[in-house]
Amino acid sequence: MKQFNDRIDAGRQLGSRLDFLRGRDHGKGIVVLGLPRGGVPVAFEVAEALHAPLDVLLVRKLGVPFRPELAFGAIGEGGVRVLSDDVVREARLSDRQMAAVESRQWDELRRRSDRFREGHPRIPLRGRVAVIVDDGIATGATARAACQVARAQGATRVVLAVPIGPPDTAKRFATSADDVVCLQQPVSYFAVGQGYRNFTQTTDDEVVALLDRARRKLPAVAGADAAPARDEEVQVLAGAVSVAGHLTVPEHSRGVVVFAHGSGSSRHSPRNRYVAEVLNKAGFATVLFDLLTPDEEGDRGNVFDIDLLAHRLVEVTGWLAGQPETASLPVAYFGASTGAGAALAAAAHPGVKVAAVVSRGGRPDLAGESLREVHAPTLLIVGGRDETVLRLNRQAQRAIPAECEVAVVPGATHLFQEPGTLEQAAMLARDWFVHHLT
Numbered sequence: 001m002k003q004f005n006d007r008i009d010a011g012r013q014l015g016s017r018l019d020f021l022r023g024r025d026h027g028k029g030i031v032v033l034g035l036p037r038g039g040v041p042v043a044f045e046v047a048e049a050l051h052a053p054l055d056v057l058l059v060r061k062l063g064v065p066f067r068p069e070l071a072f073g074a075i076g077e078g079g080v081r082v083l084s085d086d087v088v089r090e091a092r093l094s095d096r097q098m099a100a101v102e103s104r105q106w107d108e109l110r111r112r113s114d115r116f117r118e119g120h121p122r123i124p125l126r127g128r129v130a131v132i133v134d135d136g137i138a139t140g141a142t143a144r145a146a147c148q149v150a151r152a153q154g155a156t157r158v159v160l161a162v163p164i165g166p167p168d169t170a171k172r173f174a175t176s177a178d179d180v181v182c183l184q185q186p187v188s189y190f191a192v193g194q195g196y197r198n199f200t201q202t203t204d205d206e207v208v209a210l211l212d213r214a215r216r217k218l219p220a221v222a223g224a225d226a227a228p229a230r231d232e233e234v235q236v237l238a239g240a241v242s243v244a245g246h247l248t249v250p251e252h253s254r255g256v257v258v259f260a261h262g263s264g265s266s267r268h269s270p271r272n273r274y275v276a277e278v279l280n281k282a283g284f285a286t287v288l289f290d291l292l293t294p295d296e297e298g299d300r301g302n303v304f305d306i307d308l309l310a311h312r313l314v315e316v317t318g319w320l321a322g323q324p325e326t327a328s329l330p331v332a333y334f335g336a337s338t339g340a341g342a343a344l345a346a347a348a349h350p351g352v353k354v355a356a357v358v359s360r361g362g363r364p365d366l367a368g369e370s371l372r373e374v375h376a377p378t379l380l381i382v383g384g385r386d387e388t389v390l391r392l393n394r395q396a397q398r399a400i401p402a403e404c405e406v407a408v409v410p411g412a413t414h415l416f417q418e419p420g421t422l423e424q425a426a427m428l429a430r431d432w433f434v435h436h437l438t
Contacts, residue, residue, distance in 0.1 A: 001186045006198040007041035007135050008268045010163035010183075014042060014133070015049025017181055018161055021129065030129045031155075033057035034210075035146055036116060037202040038192075039134035041270060042163065044210045046133050054214035055123040056116050056207070057132060059149045060105035061141050062098070064091045072098065074145030075105055077113060077122055080152040082145070115204055116211060126154030136192030137165030137182070140172050147176040164195035200415070202270065205422040209274035229253075230325050236289070238315035241296075245289035245316070248280055249325045255355065255437035256285040256329045258316055260309065260339030260346075266290050271415070271422060272336060275360070278426040279334075284433060285326055289316055291342070306366050309342035310349065317352045330355040330437045332376075334429060337414075340380075341366025344396075348373035356436035358429040361389060361414050364396035371399040378404040379432040381425045383412030 004010040021030060030052040034043030040056060047054035062073040064087065072093060073083035081102075088098070130150040134143055147158050160177040162169070166189045169182040184195055193199040230249040235242045246267055249256075257279055259272050267288040276286040291312040296302045313333065320326045332355050335343030340362020347354040348370040357378040364371065364380060378400055380393040390408065397404045407428050412421035 001184060001195070003197045004163055004195055006196060006268070007038065007202070008045055010135065010196070011042035011045025011133075012049065013183060014161055014163055014181070015046040017183060018046060018050060018131065018159070021050060021131065021159065029127075030131060031055060031123050031125060032131045032133060033146070033150065034207075035059070035132065035134040035142060036112060037204065037207050038136075040207045040210050041202060042135050043131075043133035044214060046131065046161065047214060050131070052131070053123055054211065056211065057130075057146050057150060058109055058112050058116070059142065059145045060109045061145050062101050062105060063141075064093065065097055065101060067091070069139060069141065071141045071145060074148055075102065075109060076145075076149030076153065077109065080149050082148045082152055116207055118208065120211075120215070124154070125150055127156055128154075129157040129159065130155035131159045131161055132177070133161050135163065136195060137162050137169055137172075138192055140165075140169075144173065144176050147173065164192060165189075201417055203417050203422060204419050205426075206270040206274055209270070209277045213273075213277055234287075236316055236319045238312045241293050243290055243293065243312060243316075245287055247285070247287050247323075247326075248276065249285040250280050250283055252283065253285040253325070253329055254283045255332060255433060256287065256320060256326045257332045257334050257433060258313060258320070258343075259286065259288045260291060260313055260333060260335040260343045261288070261337070269336070271360075272334075274422060275334065275426045275429060278430055279433065282430045282434060284430075284437070285329060287316065287320065291339075304338060304366070306338075306341045306345050306368070309339070310345035310367075310370075313342055313346035314349050314352050317346070317354075332356040332358070332433055332437055334358045334360070335362050336360045338363050338366060340364050344374055344378070344400075345370040347376045347378075356433055358432055359393070360425050360429065361386060361416060363389065363392065364400075365392045367396075371396055372401060374400045374404075375402045377402055377432070377436045379428065380404065380406045381428055382406060382408055383414060383416060383421065384408050384410045385412060386414045389414060 032047040034040035059076045061071045064070045072087040158177045159179040161181040164184045165182045167185045170180045173180045234247045291309045333343035340359035344367040354376040360381045382390045382393050409424045416422040
């Protein structure tokens, strides 16, 4: 079985398979619905492929008290409540027992709605085709509940689409969905994660960022801000190779931030994309690059070749100077994990002029002696629970001759996966760039 690189790769492959829907929406319109949290990055790519609006479908399974994996019903936004009379009868559930379960799940559903929607109304499903997307099928209870809720909200057609599931996925959902699309159904199936090379947990912040990004791409549907002056995939010649990136330039940009991702990540990193979204809204252009080619990534040593990565950043900075939208803008670097070492080493290069550097959960120590040549104001953001990296950042602070601060985000670990911590890091980075680039 060939694994998906990550949820983004899975979403793009799934979007290609769903192209048949373009001619089957009967003029009613398609809405792509991601199941938080892991289903949303997949759904984002599906929505892109179908040129359809993206929303989350917030449902909560109602589990039998003494067998929580067995659902006796489900609830959804808009007061939707569906029950399985057979399960209620066989489990001999009382009204009191069901009410207690429902009360807890309504509280959680409201919390998620407040967190993910941030005041935006849900997209109505009445008379539309609902494409429900998750990152895979485990027990299937949540997906089945989602199909029921979408139907109850008025969807005329329900399509369930997942990258991976058990061999009997189509049969399981034959009565719940009108169409079932499952890319991989391995005979020996034990968990959703077996289908992915990278299956890190999706955070609340990443879900919010993707929904915001989708609203901006479809302003007529979701009422988002105007489209940026430039927002596209680019290729940059760096020495003998060409590296891929994504350039976003808002109108009236006041600076451009070049991202250097960490080991095992790419320009599609949900965390860096979230930070980029925050910076775009603050009026900064952003460039997210794969500093290694696919062939180079196969050699693990390249991931820690700071000289090579720093050289690529210098090449990208030179390329920006030749772009009409960014030629006159001050340049800053944002580095994450090992990418922070590369960002600081590049900032020390005599051939570039860098206005500021921010590191998130970074390894500035990897820049070595280059730290003593960093003259750009530098902010080192570290999680309060990332003790080893915090110690390394404090040592780097003492070595950097320029203005340098260490900002500790309480409760955060190395990847800033804890609720609200990535948002805090993004705000710190934004404020630092606002101060030093404008």
